[in-house]
Amino acid sequence: MRRQLLALVFALVPLAGFANENKWPLDHIQVNPADTASLQRGSQLFMNYCMGCHSLQYERYERLVTGLGIPEDVVDKNLKFDPNAKIGDLMVNAMSAKQGKDWFGSAPPDLTLEARSRGPAWIYTYLRTFYRDPARPWGVNNKAFPDVGMPHVLQELQGIQECAPGPVLAENGGIRRDPLTGKEVLLGEDGKPLHPCGRLKLVEPGKLTPKEYDQAAYDLVNFLSYMAEPMQQHRQHLGIYVLAFLALLFVFAWLLNREYWKDVH
DSSP states (O other), X not given: OHHHHHHHHXXXXXXXXXXXXXXXOOOOOOOOTTOHHHHHHHHHHIIIIITTTOOEEEEETHHHHHTTOOOHHHHHXXXXXXXXXXXXXXXXXXXXXHHHHHHHSSOOOOOTTHHHHTOHHHHHHHHHOEEEOTTSTTSEEESSSTTOSSOOTTHHHHEEEEEEOOOOBOTTSSBOBOTTTOOBOOBOTTSSBSSTTSEEEEEXXXXXXXXXXXXXXXXXXXXXXXXHXXXXXXXXXXXXXXXXXXXXXXXXXXXXXXXXXXXXX
């Protein structure tokens, strides 16, 4: 029983530190579950680009209606690709675990709790750091998840990035710079890059500009963060009332304590 409780705790607590095991810096992101427009755009991106391989098996299509304010007929026509699926059905796809393993080397994971297990910052960085790598089966690699077995499904939106020389650290822990010009030192004495893949540069633009793609990635991460904990806003609002009640209860407890000890010298 004790081991089961420990396993449950580790499953529910976000492990942001674990996510950045390859030391690539995570991009900053502040999700907002109150931004309904962003959540709706994120749901559209997920259904169009992610649902074919990944599922949200712990949530139902009804959540898109009750939580995101999307009309039920819009969900039926545009966000459900299984004509037999009902509004109360779980959001699963047709890919079996065996098919996923045969095609990608391992079954694509369910993403319902991905934002809680890895953290929104990791997912956001992951979506933004695909780059061309001919040595990989799908021709791409990822800075947040090295040697990932997933293709860059958002490539038509972002375009194609390639590695570029990046800065290296100096002995004092900062970025190494030329003492005369102040510019970052990217090349060694032999003329070769000190950090051949320290940055990513866009070499083939996609349908979206870099700023538009960053917004699309944010919307998708915001949606996944919401689906991982749809009741977070209600929990936060409820917490305010709980704290107010405890504060009021403290006043009465203090008065009662004073009454009990007033005759004790």
